[in-house]
Amino acid sequence: MDEKELVQRLKGGDKAAFDALYEKYKNILLRMAYLISGQIFDAEDVVQETFVKCFLHIGELKKEEGFRSWLFQILYHTAYRHQKKRGREIPDEQIAIRADATDGMTSLDRIIKTENEKQVHDAVQSLDFKHRAVVVLYYYNEMTAKEIARTLGCTEGTVKSRLFAARKKLRGKLMMNGKGGGSYEEGGKQEENRRLYFL
Amino acid sequence: MKKAESRKKTADFTSCNGGRKDVGMDALIKDALQNTGTRIVASESLKQRIDFQIADRSAKEGHKMKRMNMKKVVLGVAAACVMVGTIAIAGSGVVSYMGHGSSIPDYTKFEDMGKAESEIGYSVGCVESFSNGFDMKGIHIIETVLQDESGQTLGEKKSLEITYSKGGEEMDVYCKKLLPVEEADIMEIGEYDRTLETGGITMGYTSSMYKAVPPDYEPTEEDKKAMESGRLQIGYGSAEIETSQYSRVVWVKDGIRYELMGFNVSLNADEMLQMAQEMVENGN
Helix, strand or coil: CCHHHHHHHHHHCHHHHHHHHHHHHHHHHHHHHHHHCHHHHHHHHHHHHHHHHHHCCCCCCHHHHHHHHHHHHHHHHHHHHHHHHHHCCHHHHHHHHHHCCHHHHHHHHHHHHCCCHHHHHHHCCCCCCHHHHHHHHHHCCCCCHHHHHHHCCCCHHHHHHHHHHHHHHHHHHHHHHEEEECCCCCHHHHHHHHHHHCC | CCHHHHHHHHHHHHHHCCCCHHHHHHHHHHHHHHHHHHCCCCCCHHHHHHHHHHHHHHHHHHHHHHCCCCCHHHCCCCCCEEECCCCCCCCCCCEEEEEEECCCCCCCCCHHHHHHHHHCCCCCCCCCCCCCCCEEEEEEEEEEEEEECCCCCCEEEEEEEEEEEEEEEEEEEEEEECCHHHHCCCCHHHHHEEEECCCCCCEEEEEEEEEEEECCCCHHHHHHHHEEEEEEEEECCCCCCEEEEEEEEEEECCCCCEEEECCCCCCCCHHHHHHHHHHHHHCC
């Protein structure tokens, strides 16, 4: 069954269609949310809220073909609000509970394996939310400026401008990390760091 | 020494990428983000939490929506086939309705009212024209599916929506046969702004604000208070926030719930109650 048909069935209240769409998008959304928020706990909360809104408001989606963009749009706005609300530390006991809930994916080391990944992760996280979101949609989701604009509810020009500014900042960050070297350079990782340094 | 080595490496790198320096950075960022992403998988408990929250929110929103006419949910949705509404009914095992109606009338002539009534299985006793000049414009048949918590279909039924127009103004009459589990839908007399009784039937008028909002809109505290008091209804899906005044008269006769409604109508409470009275008396 194709996505359009699943969305049509979901509009008719078919829970099985929702489950199928969840299976299709759960990891895509979770990865996007993680890359945007930088926190796996936050990412699960954002994805949870996104799917709940999807189920409750699917009737308001005018064109089934636009489901993917619509879902990404909800995720983006939910992540943005989540980011604004955040700011308090998660209590230790809550971390223990959630560690189980996230199948142990709480350690950054289990997600980020190489120094390149760490440096890119740190550089991307240093961007503000809107620039970070554009970077994730462009590099991770491989969306065009037009698709990103539709998702974020802004113009293509804004997307291009944000992407330009983000790349400029990323380049500076990555080069700076390469020069600083020491903090990430350990044993066999040295060669990887050179790649960053020579961008 | 280090600077010279750096320049050499840079030159080597850019030459491998057609002289476009950013291609290397693009590839690096893309690889790093995509590799990182593949190691993140949704937990088993995530789906359970989503399902729980959907059930919980459906019940809460359904409670708030009990008094809403399904027409409001589709405001601004111009699709030919649309979901009409989702309503939860506490204590009945039925948690939702999913209704489908077409924006294109099933019938456009009053003579076809009999056919429409045959299709839904009961008579509604509507008028062709009201004394204030509103004439019937179209008859819509709305199919409703009753579902339980797991999405299992418990039953189906059909309702009618009749559109009347006068000049550029439109009013709708929504008629549905009440099931026992829907008794909770009926408002108490005291909840209406004004009532009128005719032939033992009490008709209640209310007017409230309807706010069409984007999908990600979060109700303000003011919104929440207004919603709690029944003075505001919110419908998600609009590109931007649009507000309108929603007026209606509701009555129940012979197990059928009628709702005469309109958005930003020029009619006052007395005039709308008068229209409802004409319908009640026409059906006697």
